[in-house]
Amino acid sequence: GRFGKWLEGARDWAISRSRYWGAPLPVWRCQNPACNELKVVGSVKEIVELSLRVTNRSEAISNSNVEIASVATLPRNDTTMDLHRPYIDQVKFKCNKCDGEMQRVPEVFDCWFESGAMPYASEYLFSDYELSAKTTREELRSHIAFPADFIAEGIDQTRGWFYTLLVLGVALYDESPFKNVVVNGIILAENGQKMSKRLKNYPDPQKVIDQYGADAMRFYLLSSGAVRGESLNFSEKGVDEVYKKVVLLTLNVLKFWQTYSDKISNFQFLISKLQGRSILDRWIIWCLASAINEVTDSLEKYEIDRACRTIVWLIDDLVSTWYVRRSRDRFKNEGQDKESAIMTLQFVLQELSKLLAPIAPFLAEYLYRESGGKKESVHLENWGQGKWVQEITESDDYKLDKQMEQVRQICEIGHRLRDETQVKVRQSLRRCQILKSKYQINAEGQILNGIIELIVDELNVKEVGIVETLPSGEGWISKDGVALYTIIDQELKAEGLVRELTRQINNLRKKQGLTIQDKVTVEYQTVEDALKQMIIKSKQELAKAVLASDFVEEENVEGAEIKVDGLLIIINLLKN
Ligand SMILES: [Zn+2]
Structure with a gap:
């Protein structure tokens, strides 16, 4: 590589300088x-x-x-x-x-000679051991970190520090003083030009840190090719993206957990008791173990950007987009399944904080403490690759992950079908059918408990069937082995209205700053019979969904005018 080429052509190095200032020979x-x-x-x-x-x-x-x-x-x-x-x-x-x-x-030394003497010089300062010209390699190794696991500097140090360290190490002890080099590339302006104070073609780093936090900046740089010696066109948008995908998402998940966790005080998460718990809990624990293995492997190989990508995948794709999204109702219900969900998510947050610790230390610390970390600091914790990770990795749950992958694929296609026909997810559909030969979600001889329900909930359909041939004909649309029946009967229509009204009222709740502790009475006024009947018929369901004690029809309601499937209704929320 680059270093090898430089070494091949290396010339003699005059280590003395005729100067006054410097380390005297x-x-x-x-x-x-x-x-x-x-x-x-x-x-x-x-x-x-x-x-x-x-x-x-x-x-x-x-x-x-x-x-x-x-x-x-x-x-x-x-x-x-x-x-x-x-x-x-x-x-x-x-x-x-x-x-x-x-x-x-x-004469004095060339200052590069001192940079090359770093391992011996700094140890002289920080340890009690007295180095001298007579120190043997064995003595050296037993007293200082020699050779170092890694050193880190810019690519411009190929002919500088990397070289001088090597020269002194080999000359003195016939050995390189470092085992690995993490080489960062050059950080350029967004348009690829050199950063220049005169041109001011880069954002003020302090302002970027003030706006997005030091962790977002750090994560952005560590996840870029700059940690592999490639040059990086610094983009504030990139920092913003990391801020949203890593920092904000993590804080959102934490906040979600805190919202529901306050009533359960005695958390005890036992991996050995995973069997029999929700398929979502078992799946996310499997994913967590995989992520821990992947991040550990990446960091051991000094592939820091890969470690970062894995962490984003865990937070965004697995925890936020699927686990929390599909578990929302579980958190709102009462009972064992709720406790299992809360404990599982806490465990995930705790382990995530350990993975984040070297890369986003402030976020990691906050997350660790806020999700019930036992030690004073996450930075006093052991690295997360404990025995349980191995147990989970060796378990049968990889099958579960395979099935979940297919479920997510099916749901994605289902959503695309809905998009194409412009039927919103809030509107229930009667049927979804899946082509057996394309999706082996039952290939192991059985369909795992709860898998089909995930599709039912995510696609908002009444039933899911696995069939040999996909149906066609009036009302059916299909794509990539997934078919939806799109004709909406009266019952479905009424349900759709309930969901739509629920969503709108919950938006109002949010706008008024109400929390899940606040119950309300809903006053409403409408001339639409369809809405009136729907509210009377589904009062209980609506009340539960919007945390209301009652729905009351009034005249001259002063409130928000909202439209439900084109029908006007005026809503006023009274905090109880
Ligand atoms: Zn003499």
Whole structure:
């Protein structure tokens, strides 16, 4: 690759610079021209020992900060010991070979040499271990993180830091000091030009962070090709998209869970008790385990963008678009199934917070705490790939996932059929039929409990049949192995009106800022007999669906004028 090509053509590297500022070369030379002996000093300790043999001790003390007599006993982080010029140049000592005076050569290091010395230099600062030129590879490995699991920098460091680290590592210990390199590409302006202060062709990062949060920005960058060394045309729209798809969706799901979870205090989620619970719970746990495996694998291979994509898939496609959407009614009912749904979603949110922790740390922390995390912080948790993940992965539930995939496909086609005939989902239809040879939702010999009901609910049909040949003829439309019967009889029509009215009243509730704790009385006025009869007939069902204690017909109602299937009705909601 790129690095290999650079190495092939690498030339000699002059590591010294004739400058004043910089790390001084630790090389002393005998000033006797006939001798010219060189001494390379390998540690601070050695400098101190040598400097005790100083030729003119009093001069050295008076002209520098190097307090030669006491320096050996001082802790090394005491600023008294300054290894830079001019002080280091005061350290002179007698030559071993002749009587001449050893003096440091004037050069300093190329600053890239120091970047290459990072592993040893930073460990010198942060550990108690005293490195020296005599440190063996084994000693090094037992004291510092050498070689490092990974380093991360921009692609422009191919000839810079990546190279200098390698040169020093190989020269000193015959080994690369890093196992992996995460190379980020160049971030360009949205039109592909170089970002330029003069052209101001990029948004102010602080403003982007203020608007969308640091996590959205971070997630956006980590999910882009920039983490694979590709250049990225930075787009604020991209950050906005991440904000909506990751941050907002997660918060919406959390809020949904919080709305219904307050009455259940004793959460205990046991994977071993999954059998017999709703097919949706078992399915989402299977998906969660798959997602955890996928994210773990991605991160272990340093494919951060793949990890991000998996997380988006989990939040958006699996949890929000299907699990929560199809479980809404379960949360509203009472009983064991509701508890199972609440506990399952809590478990999903907790595990999701762990997956998010390295990528969106603030969102992860909020999610963890708000969904009942037990520790002080999600960042103190273990990584989520626990034993249960393996158990689920090895279980039979992959069949469930296969069936669910087909169900979702069938529903998608069903929705498209509805779109084509412009029959809204709110309007119930009589029948849906599925071609047996195309969809093996019963291929394992049985159709799982609850699978058909999912199609019934999602497509809002009265019955679903699996047939050898799809029906045709009046009222039937079909596509890709799915057929819908579109003729709407009187009963269906009435139901459609109920649903439509429900939706409109719930919109009014939302506009008035009512929560699920608020009950209302619905006052209404209409001249339409169809609506009047429908309300009287379906009063109970309506009341439950819009959290009303009663529906009362009044005259001169002052409220919102709404149309239900073209029929006018005036509605006023009175908070009880
Ligand atoms: Zn000499």
